[in-house]
Structures are given as structure tokens and as C-alpha cells.
Amino acid sequence: MTSGAVAVRASEMGEAERRELRAARGRGLVIALLGAGALWAASGAFKVAAIFSFWLLEQGGAAWTITTTVGMLWLVAGSAAIIIGGMQAGFGARFPWRQSLFVIAPLYVAAILGALLDGQVANMTGVFSGSLELAVPITLGALAGILSERSGMLNIAIEGKFLVGACAGAVAASATGSVLAGVLFAVLCGMAVGYMLAWLGIRHQVDQIIAGVVINIGAIGITNFIFLRVLAKNTWLNTPPTIEKIKIPFLSGIPVLGPLLFSGTPYLYVMLALLIFFSYMLFRTRWGLRLRASGEKPSAAATVGIDVIKIRYHSMLLAGALAGTAGSYLSLSSAGSFQMGMSAGRGFIALAAVIFGAWNPVGAFGAALMFGFSDAIQSLMSILGVDVPPQLLNSVPYIVTIVVVAGLVGRVRGPAAAGQPYTQG
Amino acid sequence: MTVWRRTILPALMPVLAVFTAFVVGSVFLFLTDIENLKHFPGDPVGTILAGLVNIGKAYSALVLGAFGVPAKLAAAMGSSDPKVIAGAIRPITETLVASSPLIFTGLAVAISFRTGVFNIGVEGQFIMGALGATVAVLALPDLPKPLLLILAVVIGTLSGALWGFIPGFLKARTGAHEVITTIMLNYVAAQVVLFGLRSDFLKPAGSSTPISKVLSTIVRVPLIFQLPAIRLHYGIVVALIMAVLVSWFMFKTTKGFELRAAGFSLMAARYAGMSAGGSIMLAMALSGGLAGLGGTLEVLGTVGQMSNDLSSGFGFNAIALALLAGNRPGGVVAAALLFGALRTGGGLMQVKTGIPLDLLFFVQALVIMFVAAPALIRSIYRIKVYSADGVTPQ
Numbered sequence: 001m002t003s004g005a006v007a008v009r010a011s012e013m014g015e016a017e018r019r020e021l022r023a024a025r026g027r028g029l030v031i032a033l034l035g036a037g038a039l040w041a042a043s044g045a046f047k048v049a050a051i052f053s054f055w056l057l058e059q060g061g062a063a064w065t066i067t068t069t070v071g072m073l074w075l076v077a078g079s080a081a082i083i084i085g086g087m088q089a090g091f092g093a094r095f096p097w098r099q100s101l102f103v104i105a106p107l108y109v110a111a112i113l114g115a116l117l118d119g120q121v122a123n124m125t126g127v128f129s130g131s132l133e134l135a136v137p138i139t140l141g142a143l144a145g146i147l148s149e150r151s152g153m154l155n156i157a158i159e160g161k162f163l164v165g166a167c168a169g170a171v172a173a174s175a176t177g178s179v180l181a182g183v184l185f186a187v188l189c190g191m192a193v194g195y196m197l198a199w200l201g202i203r204h205q206v207d208q209i210i211a212g213v214v215i216n217i218g219a220i221g222i223t224n225f226i227f228l229r230v231l232a233k234n235t236w237l238n239t240p241p242t243i244e245k246i247k248i249p250f251l252s253g254i255p256v257l258g259p260l261l262f263s264g265t266p267y268l269y270v271m272l273a274l275l276i277f278f279s280y281m282l283f284r285t286r287w288g289l290r291l292r293a294s295g296e297k298p299s300a301a302a303t304v305g306i307d308v309i310k311i312r313y314h315s316m317l318l319a320g321a322l323a324g325t326a327g328s329y330l331s332l333s334s335a336g337s338f339q340m341g342m343s344a345g346r347g348f349i350a351l352a353a354v355i356f357g358a359w360n361p362v363g364a365f366g367a368a369l370m371f372g373f374s375d376a377i378q379s380l381m382s383i384l385g386v387d388v389p390p391q392l393l394n395s396v397p398y399i400v401t402i403v404v405v406a407g408l409v410g411r412v413r414g415p416a417a418a419g420q421p422y423t424q425g
Numbered sequence: 426m427t428v429w430r431r432t433i434l435p436a437l438m439p440v441l442a443v444f445t446a447f448v449v450g451s452v453f454l455f456l457t458d459i460e461n462l463k464h465f466p467g468d469p470v471g472t473i474l475a476g477l478v479n480i481g482k483a484y485s486a487l488v489l490g491a492f493g494v495p496a497k498l499a500a501a502m503g504s505s506d507p508k509v510i511a512g513a514i515r516p517i518t519e520t521l522v523a524s525s526p527l528i529f530t531g532l533a534v535a536i537s538f539r540t541g542v543f544n545i546g547v548e549g550q551f552i553m554g555a556l557g558a559t560v561a562v563l564a565l566p567d568l569p570k571p572l573l574l575i576l577a578v579v580i581g582t583l584s585g586a587l588w589g590f591i592p593g594f595l596k597a598r599t600g601a602h603e604v605i606t607t608i609m610l611n612y613v614a615a616q617v618v619l620f621g622l623r624s625d626f627l628k629p630a631g632s633s634t635p636i637s638k639v640l641s642t643i644v645r646v647p648l649i650f651q652l653p654a655i656r657l658h659y660g661i662v663v664a665l666i667m668a669v670l671v672s673w674f675m676f677k678t679t680k681g682f683e684l685r686a687a688g689f690s691l692m693a694a695r696y697a698g699m700s701a702g703g704s705i706m707l708a709m710a711l712s713g714g715l716a717g718l719g720g721t722l723e724v725l726g727t728v729g730q731m732s733n734d735l736s737s738g739f740g741f742n743a744i745a746l747a748l749l750a751g752n753r754p755g756g757v758v759a760a761a762l763l764f765g766a767l768r769t770g771g772g773l774m775q776v777k778t779g780i781p782l783d784l785l786f787f788v789q790a791l792v793i794m795f796v797a798a799p800a801l802i803r804s805i806y807r808i809k810v811y812s813a814d815g816v817t818p819q
Contacts, residue, residue: 156604156608200794200797200798204797204798204800204801206794206797206798207797209543209545209604210744210748210793210797211794211797213545213741213744213745213793214790214793214794214797215790217741217744217745217786217789217790217793218786218787218790218791218794220783220786221783221784221785221786221787221788221789221790222453222783222787224781224783224786225453225457225781225783225784225786225787226457228781228783229457229779229780229781230457230459233459234459345612348608348609348612351605351608352605352609355605389620389623391616391617391619391620391623392616392620394612394616395612395613395616395617398609398610398612398613398616399609399613401605401609402595402601402605402606402609402610402613405595405601405602405605405606405609406595406598406599406601406606407599407600407601
């Protein structure tokens with residue numbers, strides 16, 4: 001009786017639904033197989049200790065340690081994967097499998113990390129605060145990308161703005177002896193570059209990708225040129241005062257979280273504040289709605305009286321300011337001077353974070369943290385002398401981005417009108 | 426009047442773009458000449474004159490470095506001493522050596538732009554091609570030389586083509602934006618090359634620098650002139666043949682027409698029954714293949730050794746170059762010769778006057794900007810625009 005009813009239901013299913021069910025079962029099987037692999041890895045690894053430690057109050061101080069075995073980590077990861085794989089196969093297309101990956105992935109990362117460390121103690125506070133540090137410029141750059149692309153301007157020039165900001169920040173801070181002046185000048189130069197991009201794209205209708213390429217090549221050329229011709233001989237122009245870390249009273253006293261979140265450079269706090277600010281502005285205010293409307297359907301936005309051109313100029317200026325700030329971080333906070341090509345592709349990683357975070361500030365921050373994490377793990381590995389090809393870890397952010405863009409994991413859709421020139425009719 | 430509009434004006438715009446870019450470059454040269462500027466408050470006229478002299482010195486070093494010293498060339502005409510001849514023609518041959526990879530990468534970018542795909546990944550495809558050829562040579566060093574050379578060229582070309590095909594495939598199948606995927610693949614390619622160069626298979630025993638074993642002792646692209654210190658090899662000939670082939674393919678064959686149709690309007694091409702996805706994949710594979718061939722000839726002809734800085738921005742320069750050339754193969758050759766001359770001459774300029782070569786990157790960016798935004802040039806030189814009917818000035 002029941003089986004007959006199921007048979008009827010199955011025959012009533014449309015071709016699309018059946019295909020979805022098949023795909024879901026396939027995914028479930030793949031996830032479950034991954035789980036089986038983890039269990040197999042677990043069977044031989046119960047004798048290897050996995051020790052993760054966290055600093056309690058300050059970097060290098062007393063630590064709190066979690067001790068387990070690599071086998072245990074694999075067991076947890078494998079069981080979770082098998083359960084989720086089974087649920088995916090059972091529930092079919094209704095199961096939120098993309099979200100479930102966020103549960104499985106960290107467990108696997110922990111297990112793989114434990115296996116690689118092979119009994120050595122890993123200090124996770126160092127790794128996490130390293131990830132956070134690395135995430136600062138990427139998040140700021142991604143915010144710049146989100147603002148410009150949400151308003152309808154493709155922005156592949158973040159890398160160029162980083163370089164200009166880093167160079168301008170170092171020179172101004174060295175010349176005046178004030179960090180603040182350096183940051184301010186970096187912001188201004190970033191805005192100038194942003195304005196130029198907007199001017200080429202809007203006023204002259206230059207293809208926005210080409211305009212971005214122009215800015216990137218020009219920025220590399222001019223900053224290298226200034227470094228070699230001016231800064232190399234006049235080193236007093238390239239020895240900026242560095243920005244010190246600030247401990248926030250009370251909050252920095254929270255065990256574990258204190259040294260992680262509340263003892264960073266001012267950039268960290270500014271970045272977090274801007275993240276919250278722009279998330280609110282973009283999605284909860286009239287300004288944000290108008291900005292997003294110009295990026296989705298500029299003609300419709302113009303019909304209801306929105307000045308699309310003005311909004312695009314404004315967002316490009318803001319984006320320039322944000323990317324300039326990120327650039328100043330590179331030369332004023334981490335390195336202590338400007339070096340040629342010091343952005344080292346981080347502007348493009350920021351671009352990746354924009355897409356990865358689905359043009360949402362918080363999502364982009366998450367992506368930036370992930371990219372920072374893979375960087376921090378790599379430096380941990382090289383400190384501990386673990387033999388993993390660094391090129392492999394270095395490629396992870398780029399490969400993951402390609403996978404995401406190709407929609408193999410989750411289809412992300414950008415602002416519909418990004419990259420298309422708009423002429424006011 | 427018609428001649429002016431149809432022939433001279435289109436050719437004049439790139440020339441004016443390059444000229445204007447150099448003028449702006451000179452301003453930067455002047456403004457960054459700190460030593461000279463220190464005298465400005467006391468002696469403004471003298472400072473400006475000295476600045477102009479410095480700029481003149483720099484640009485003349487650039488020209489001499491790219492084309493050779495006329496007196497030496499004249500002396501070489503009547504001489505039979507190979508050293509004298511080599512010394513005289515070396516700047517010109519070096520310009521050609523620097524131009525040939527640019528012809529390949531420029532053609533690669535031009536094909537993709539004509540098809541409406543922005544292949545920013547030529548840099549990655551170039552080094553992947555070189556890596557493929559390097560692996561082929563080191564894997565089968567005992568093959569007969571000509572066979573090995575042909576095999577390495579084929580494998581290098583295919584490696585580049587594969588690296589170009591990936592983003593083409595992703596674009597056609599999933600709509601993944603090729604600008605993003607090719608930028609990311611550039612970085613992945615750099616990591617793959619670094620990984621390869623750290624492996625025992627490619628690196629000389631005991632070496633820790635990312636440079637491969639010497640390939641030129643096993644096989645190399647034959648040289649055109651047997652003169653001391655002249656590196657010019659048959660790669661430039663292959664490059665010119667490729668320019669002719671690309672021109673024929675794009676403008677005289679059905680497939681080429683389909684690619685250009687996809688470039689004009691993907692939608693229209695689809696309605697005309699052409700496979701837009703197929704065009705994109707073909708264009709990206711061809712583009713990557715050309716870049717890979719360029720990388721192969723660079724590593725097996727010019728350098729003779731694979732390293733992680735084999736390409737000094739050939740792929741990125743190519744974007745500027747293709748735009749300057751209006752994506753025409755003939756224009757690519759001309760623009761590549763210009764850029765090659767800039768690179769070679771820039772080297773002498775750097776040695777003689779201490780002005781960093783990087784100035785030329787900035788000038789290149791300005792060139793693309795002026796070419797991409799012709800209204801800028803028109804407003805500077807007050808050139809009138811004629812509408813399509815050729816009668817009414819706008």
C-alpha cells in the first residue's frame with residue numbers, strides 16, 4: 001500500500017525534481033565517502049597526540065591547552081560527515097547541504113592540521129590572531145570592492161589602490177613624523193585613484209575592466225618608479241613611525257578572547273567598526289537602497305529620481321578611501337616601510353573575498369578570515385618545520401575562489417549592472 | 426579630406442597617445458628629480474633647463490639603446506670583424522628578442538578580446554607553456570635534437586592551451602567571469618611553477634634558488650646569426666608567421682568569423698545558430714596556446730633555463746599592447762616592436778642615467794588610457810569627430 005503510494009508519487013515527479021533528487025543522493029554519497037575516508041585515517045591515529053593551546057591573558061603568557069588525539073579528531077570529522085551525508089541522501093533537495101559544509105570543513109581542517117603537526121603543540125592564539133591581522137587589509141579592500149560593485153562599477157583596481165595607499169602613507173608619515181598624517185594622505189591618494197577610475201568609466205565610458213587594468217599597471221609603475229628614484233636614495237622619506245598595538249582596558253583581560261580580539265592595532269578596531277557601519281548602511285538605510293538600486297537596475301533607479309551617476313562617483317570615492325586605508329596598513333603597520341610590489345596580490349584576494357562573501361560585508365570578512373587562516377597556518381608550519389609544500393597552501397585561496405565563482409559550491413550572483421556603463425537619458 | 430579621415434586619423438590616434446604618454450612621463454621625471462629640484466627656489470629657470478636636458482639625455486639613451494648608435498652601424502657596414510658587427514647590431518637584435526614574446530602574448534590577448542572574452546591570464550598561460558616545455562626537455566633529454574625541440578614546442582603550446590581552456594570552459598559552462606578566474610589562475614600558475622622549480626626533477630642538485638637545470642645544453646631554438654653575444658633566434662620568425670596565421674584565421678575563415686561574431690554580440694551569434702560557448706572555449710584555448718608557445722620559445726630560445734621570473738610582465742604588457750593595436754594582428758606586431766624597443770632602450774636608460782625602467786610601465790598605462798578614452802586625446806589636440814556618414818562634424 002505505502003510502497004504503491006510512493007511509486008505513484010515517484011512517477012508524478014517532474015524530470016527536474018528527479019534530477020535534483022539524483023544529484024542530492026550523489027552529493028550525499030560523496031560526503032559519506034569522505035567520512036569513511038576520515039574513519040579509515042582515524043583507525044591508525046589514536047596514538048598520535050593533537051595538542052592545541054591558547055594563550056590566556058597575553059601573547060606568550062600562560063596557556064590553556066586542549067589535548068586529544070589525531071584519531072579522535074578524524075573520528076569526529078568522519079562521523080559528522082557520514083551523518084550529514086546520510087541526511088543529504090535521505091532528505092534530498094530540501095536538505096541545506098551548503099550550510100552543512102560549514103560544519104564539516106572546520107572539523108576536517110582541525111583533523112588535517114593535527115595529522116600534519118604529528119604530535120607537536122600548535123599555538124592557536126598565534127594562528128587566529130595572525131589570521132585576523134592578515135584579514136584586516138583584505139576586509140578593507142573587500143569593503144571597497146563591495147561598495148563600488150554594489151553601485152554598478154566593476155573594481156579590479158583594488159590592488160593598484162593598495163600600492164598607491166602604501167606608498168603615499170609611508171612617504172607622508174615619514175615626512176611629517178605623524179602616523180595619522182600618513183593614513184590621511186593614503187586615504188586622499190586612494191580617493192584620487194578611485195575618482196580617476198570613476199572618471200574613466202563614467203565620463204569616458206572606458207570599459208571598466210580595461211580602466212582597472214590601466215590603474216593597476218600604472219600603480220605598479222609609478223610606485224616602483226618613486227621607490228627606486230626617490231625613496232631608495234632618500235631613506236628619510238621611507239622610515240615612517242609605526243603604529244603601536246592598543247590594549248583595550250577591561251576587554252583585553254578576558255581570557256583567551258582578550259589577547260585575540262582586544263590587543264590589536266587600531267586598524268583592527270577601525271576595520272571592525274567600518275564592517276558593522278557599512279553592513280548597516282548598505283542594507284538598512286535609504287542611502288544603501290539607492291546605491292544597490294543603481295547597481296542592479298540603473299534605469300529603474302533613475303526613473304524614481306535617483307542620481308545614478310552621482311551615487312557611482314560617491315561610492316568610488318568611498319571605495320578609494322577604504323582601499324587607501326588598507327594600503328597604509330601594509331606600509332605603516334606590518335612592514336614599517338614601503339617596499340616595491342608589497343601588496344603581493346592581496347588586492348586580488350580582496351576581490352576574491354568580495355565574490356566569496358556574495359557581495360556582503362560580513363560574508364567578505366568571513367572569506368578574508370579564511371584566506372588569512374591559510375596564510376597563518378602556512379607560517380605556523382614553516383616555524384614548526386612541518387614539510388608541506390608552501391605553494392600548495394598559497395594556492396588554496398585562489399583555487400577556492402575559482403571553485404566558488406564557477407558555482408560548483410554555491411551559486412553567487414553579483415549586482416546585475418556591475419560593469420555596464422550607464423548614460424543618463 | 427577623405428584620406429585624412431579614413432587613413433591618417435586612425436593611424437594618428439595611437440601615435441598621439443604614445444607621444445602624450447611620454448610627455449606626461451617627462452613631467453614625472455622632472456618632478457622626481459630631487460637633486461635638481463633642490464636648486465629650484467634660487468634658480469627656477471636654470472632648474473627647468475637642467476631638467477629638460479636630463480629628460481633629453483634619458484630619452485636619447487632610450488632610443489640609442491633600442492636601435493643602436495648610427496656611427497657604429499655605419500662602421501659595421503664596411504667591416505668584416507664579427508665583433509664590430511655584433512656590437513653595432515646588438516641593440517636592434519635585442520629589441521627583436523624582447524619583441525617576440527610580446528608578439529605572442531599580444532596576439533593571445535587580441536584573439537580573446539576579439540571574441541569578447543577578457544583573457545587577463547596570458548601571464549599564467551605563458552609561464553605554464555614554458556614549464557610544460559621544460560618538463561618535456563628534461564624528461565626525454567636523449568631524443569634526437571630536432572624531434573625533442575618539436576615535441577617540447579608541442580607540449581609547451583598544449584600546456585598553455587590547457588591553462589587557457591580552463592577559464593574558457595568554466596565561462597561557457599557555468600558563466601564564471603573569466604576576468605576573475607584568469608587572475609586567480611595567474612597566481613596558481615606562479616605557485617605551480619615555483620613548486621616545479623623546487624622539485625628534484627627540475628632543479629640542479631643542491632640548488633635552493635628557483636631556477637631549473639640548464640636546458641640550452643640539451644636543446645635550443647637555433648640562432649639566426651652566428652655572431653658573438655647575439656641572442657636573436659628563430660622565435661621571431663615563428664612569431665611573425667603566427668601573426669599572419671592569426672590574421673588569416675580571424676578574418677578569412679568561418680570559425681574566425683564565428684569568434685568575431687561572438688565578440689560583437691553573444692546573443693546575436695546564438696540566434697544565428699552559432700555555439701557561443703564553443704567560440705569562447707576555442708578562443709581561450711587558442712589564446713592560451715599562443716601564450717604557451719611564446720613561453721616555450723622564450724625558455725628554449727632566449728633564456729635557456731626555466732625560472733620563476735621568466736616572464737617580466739609579458740602577459741600584462743600584452744593587454745596594453747593589444748589595446749594599442751586595436752586587436753589587429755598587424756598592429757600587434759608594430760606595437761610589440763615598439764614595446765620591445767622600450768624595454769631594451771629602457772635598460773640602457775637605466776644604466777646610463779639611473780632612471781628606473783619602471784617609468785615605462787607608467788607610460789604604458791597612460792598609453793592604454795589615452796587609447797581607451799580617445800576623447801581625451803581629441804580634446805588635447807582639438808581633433809574634430811566625424812559622424813558615420815563622414816560629412817557632419819559632431
